[in-house]
Amino acid sequence: MAASLPHVLLVSTGGTITMTEGAGAGIVPTLTGEDLVRAVPDLARIADFDVVSYSTKPGASLTLDDLVAIAELIDSRVGEGFAGAIVVQGTDTIEETAFVLDTLIVSERPVVVTGAMRGARAPGADGPANLLAAGIVAGAAQFAGLGTLVVLNDEVHAARFVRKAHTSLPSAFTSPGFAPIGRVIEGQAQCLARLRRLPALARPAFTADGPVALLQPFLGDDGRILEALPGLGYRGAVIEAMGAGHLPETFCEKINRLASVMPVVLATRVAAGPTFERTYAFAGSETDLIARGVIPAGDLAGNKAALLLRLLIACGAEGEDLRIRFTARTKMFSAA
Known part of the structure; x- marks a missing residue:
């Protein structure tokens, strides 16, 4: 049969x-x-x-x-x-x-x-x-x-x-x-390959009240858009930085102020490879920005990092709880 x-x-x-x-x-x-x-x-x-x-x-x-x-x-x-x-x-x-x-x-x-x-x-x-x-x-x-x-x-x-x-x-x-x-x-x-499954997040009832900005700086950008985000009603921001997670030095003080009022995630605009966390130490480098309060996105592309941030905000996560939950998921975004 x-x-x-x-x-x-x-x-x-x-x-x-x-x-x-x-x-x-x-x-x-x-x-x-x-x-x-x-x-x-x-x-x-x-x-x-x-x-x-x-x-x-x-x-x-x-x-x-x-x-x-x-x-x-x-x-x-x-x-x-x-x-x-x-x-x-x-x-x-x-x-x-x-x-x-x-x-x-x-x-x-x-x-x-x-x-x-x-x-x-x-x-x-x-x-x-x-x-x-x-x-x-x-x-x-x-x-x-x-x-x-x-x-x-x-x-x-x-x-x-x-x-x-x-x-x-x-x-x-x-x-x-x-x-x-x-x-x-x-x-x-x-x-051809088996990747470990991430645990599902709780499904939020409503997502529209957690807008997140996605920005991609370029050579010569002075970062003035960062100063406008809180007044526009954004509750979080993802920045697709240069290289392994680097921004112009002119961004640094603006990042300080923004990260004090909303979660700021650092992704990379490069198509492949993770955001670094401990290699470079100049002003605007990944270690400098992390010290200023940004959350590294790991292997996540900027658009996916922004969606994860929106989902966590919609689920009520904030402050250190949001940082911990975001980081816990990005640490699992490896092939290992």
């Missing part, structure tokens, strides 16, 4: 994979999750799908509250006999969605985020292949316990490392400083 197919939950939010020509020039989201599944007949060979069409938003219009709701939806449904889940969305924010879901989802079943770099009716549209690969990974037991994964171009990336590295190529997603942790070859999922 043939083995039964895995049961997979598919949550569609919109994005390029759902886009076709609209009334004017350009493509817009038009297809539902049901439309996507019908358009890829081979999906019926690999899994039985339950489809939830959550929205038809482009990736840039998803909100943190959307992701909290999707995490809750997945946790509430996957216990109903699902092997795993897929979230379909726009690639603009896949790295952020995957990170937030990885942070909030409790279930150990595979959760896969996928999308497309080309619209549904474009020559060489990659959506069907990506959706098929995502279905294979979501139904594969060897990917359980690895947190949220990103699957495009037949590669499987861990949420905490994945970055979008090109605006148009189907191979846009990479894991700088690391590598894909799996692949789909000849219709089979291959797990």
Whole structure:
């Protein structure tokens, strides 16, 4: 007797994979999750799908509250006999969605985020292949316990490392400083590495009252924007510093004042490698800035550090408790 197919939950939010020509020039989201599944007949060979069409938003219009709701939806449904889940969305924010879901989802079943770099009716549209690969990974037991994964171009990336590295190529997603942790070859999922799973954070009820600024200084920047942040209502800031975590000397006193009124996280604008903590000692170096109160982001990219900071603020963390909880999670963002 043939083995039964895995049961997979598919949550569609919109994005390029759902886009076709609209009334004017350009493509817009038009297809539902049901439309996507019908358009890829081979999906019926690999899994039985339950489809939830959550929205038809482009990736840039998803909100943190959307992701909290999707995490809750997945946790509430996957216990109903699902092997795993897929979230379909726009690639603009896949790295952020995957990170937030990885942070909030409790279930150990595979959760896969996928999308497309080309619209549904474009020559060489990659959506069907990506959706098929995502279905294979979501139904594969060897990917359980690895947190949220990103699957495009037949590669499987861990949420905490994945970055979008090109605006148009189907191979846009990479894991700088690391590598894909799996692949789909000849219709089979291959797990190449296992990373320890981070414990899930409590899901906040509301996130809009914890705005966080994300800044990237450049050569010659005088840092005056830092002085405006408290008056603009921000409750935290992430600075994507130069190199291993360095800022111009002119920033130092401004950092002193800002870190005294809100949490300030120090990330790096460099694509791969962690923020340093104990190597350089000049004014504006990582050791100097840490002494002034900033929190190093470890391996986290600035956008992911900002989302983690927002989630912790929304959960009520502040002061030394926030620093401890943020640092405890970034210390776990290594391959070891």
